[in-house]
Amino acid sequence: xxxxxxxxxxxxxxxxxxxxxxxxxxxxxxxxxxxxxxxxxxxxxxxxxxxxxxxxxxxxxxxxxxxxxxxxxxxxxxxxxxxxxxxxxxxxxxxxxxxxxxxxxxxxxxxxxxxxxxxxxxxxxxxxxxxxxxxxxxxxxxxxxxxxxxxxxxxxxxxxxxxxxxxxxxxxxxxxxxxxxxxxxxxxxxxxxxxxxxxxxxxxxxxxxxxxxxxxxxxxxxxxxxxxxxxxxxxxxxxxxxxxxxxxxxxxxxxxxxxxxxxxxxxxxxxxxxxxxxxxxxxxxxxxxxxxxxxxxxxxxxxxxxxxxxxxxxxxxxxxxxxxxxxxxxxxxxxxxxxxxxxxxxxxxxxxxxxxxxxxxxxxxxxxxxxxxxxxxxxxxxxxxxxxxxx
Amino acid sequence: xxxxxxxxxxxxxxxxxxxxxxxxxxxxxxxxxxxxxxxxxxxxxxxxxxxxxxxxxxxxxxxxxxxxxxxxxxxxxxxxxxxxxxxxxxxxxxxxxxxxxxxxxxxxxxxxxxxxxxxxxxxxxxxxxxxxxxxxxxxxxxxxxxxxx
Numbered sequence: 167x168x169x170x171x172x173x174x175x176x177x178x179x180x181x182x183x184x185x186x187x188x189x190x191x192x193x194x195x196x197x198x199x200x201x202x203x204x205x206x207x208x209x210x211x212x213x214x215x216x217x218x219x220x221x222x223x224x225x226x227x228x229x230x231x232x233x234x235x236x237x238x239x240x241x242x243x244x245x246x247x248x249x250x251x252x253x254x255x256x257x258x259x260x261x262x263x264x265x266x267x268x269x270x271x272x273x274x275x276x277x278x279x280x281x282x283x284x285x286x287x288x289x290x291x292x293x294x295x296x297x298x299x300x301x302x303x304x305x306x307x308x309x310x311x312x313x314x315x316x317x318x319x320x321x322x323x324x325x326x327x328x329x330x331x332x333x334x335x336x337x338x339x340x341x342x343x344x345x346x347x348x349x350x351x352x353x354x355x356x357x358x359x360x361x362x363x364x365x366x367x368x369x370x371x372x373x374x375x376x377x378x379x380x381x382x383x384x385x386x387x388x389x390x391x392x393x394x395x396x397x398x399x400x401x402x403x404x405x406x407x408x409x410x411x412x413x414x415x416x417x418x419x420x421x422x423x424x425x426x427x428x429x430x431x432x433x434x435x436x437x438x439x440x441x442x443x444x445x446x447x448x449x450x451x452x453x454x455x456x457x458x459x460x461x462x463x464x465x466x467x468x469x470x471x472x473x474x475x476x477x478x479x480x481x482x483x484x485x486x487x488x489x490x491x492x493x494x495x496x497x498x499x500x501x502x503x504x505x506x507x508x509x510x511x512x513x514x515x516x517x518x519x520x521x522x523x524x525x526x527x528x529x530x531x532x533x534x535x536x537x538x539x540x541x542x543x544x545x546x547x548x549x550x551x552x553x554x555x556x557x
Numbered sequence: 558x559x560x561x562x563x564x565x566x567x568x569x570x571x572x573x574x575x576x577x578x579x580x581x582x583x584x585x586x587x588x589x590x591x592x593x594x595x596x597x598x599x600x601x602x603x604x605x606x607x608x609x610x611x612x613x614x615x616x617x618x619x620x621x622x623x624x625x626x627x628x629x630x631x632x633x634x635x636x637x638x639x640x641x642x643x644x645x646x647x648x649x650x651x652x653x654x655x656x657x658x659x660x661x662x663x664x665x666x667x668x669x670x671x672x673x674x675x676x677x678x679x680x681x682x683x684x685x686x687x688x689x690x691x692x693x694x695x696x697x698x699x700x701x702x703x704x705x706x
Contacts, residue, residue: 290640295568297573299580302572302575302584303572306565308569308640309636313640314652318633321632368635416612420608421665422666423606423664427631
């Protein structure tokens, strides 16, 4: 089998301070540059050794500009993952790793910079007075924002499988719990109780306020090099064991006509991920799963085979999802709900920190970490990292 | 003459046909009070949303067939947070995804008319209600849904 398994490693990770939406004191591109330099510093790599960039979701900060700004001797790889919003996070890592394995580049930075306060917010309607294409079928009916776009998938899924609101609540509580130990988290010092969740307003049923991700300003970056080179660097390498991206048959059929509608879009992606890694759910120490909305996390975990949908009510309780001792510690930095909505790339960074033993909510002996990016969009992606022992 | 009343405010985004004409027949039909869905002349398969090619047999020979405005609620949501300026101060509203068994099970999106806090059941039967916006420039017609009697 052709595979990326074990050939590339994350050598460095870095981020800016994470800000509430609109509060970054610096322009977005400057945040991107700061995150990239932080990741190089973490790895112990001279930034002038970077020769490639990969990102997703039409990041505004083009590799050519970054390369010029950083005085890179040569740009050898420049990659944008099409579509999918946060669904591209793990795919960008996979694309960067593929470039290194194929010999296109030697040191590729995966990054995302997002200062929503300086540009159009994801959670607010665009200002246009008209809607065309797929939007013509949805916007006039008030089906506009991401929360509105995905609520009907989750509503159908909960209906089909008898899933209660408490299952979504447990996912929110786990993220907020972990954020309380993470000083980087925007929601550090802002704990969430089950009662406060239950009392929170509906955004769009079945999502309450705390089922929805934050909107933030910041930047994050990871430095990838070959596995051989990573062994000589400052940090313990986090090896890429698998990456997969895509979506199932006609996922993008317009106007909510995907045949597999009530889904996180991972039904075909997840089996390929496990096959490449040669691992299964029982081998995973800790999971970082993109929370655009908690219901998406729920379906992602099912589609990655951690439990059957009929077991969701029983499995998704806070004690199962929290580090250090839960059955499946989930979103141990606080994730998109409570650390920072860094468009999910903070999840890749947390997965690396867990494997190094550097998390603020460390899972003892973590050796395999799963990252799931952007449920319910298309394409989605997921990836598995492991320590040297897991190779 | 009193001002027309719409389920959502008139200042919501207005639908316009795509510049390449792909969905123009659908929007033109709604002006006549007709619901039309793409159908392939080669394999007779239904298709929605519109595309230039039949996804089953890859024929480009697609037509627009009139279908009866009735269906079943496949899923729904009740939106509370006003994401658009037109919705500030507005009541919650219900969006339904309606399956049309008579058209190969394609699904249509609209608002469920009536009490915005009504109980909604997946599988319930609904009928199409055309909502013309004759005073818009250009005029257009939305397709809303109401629980069947």
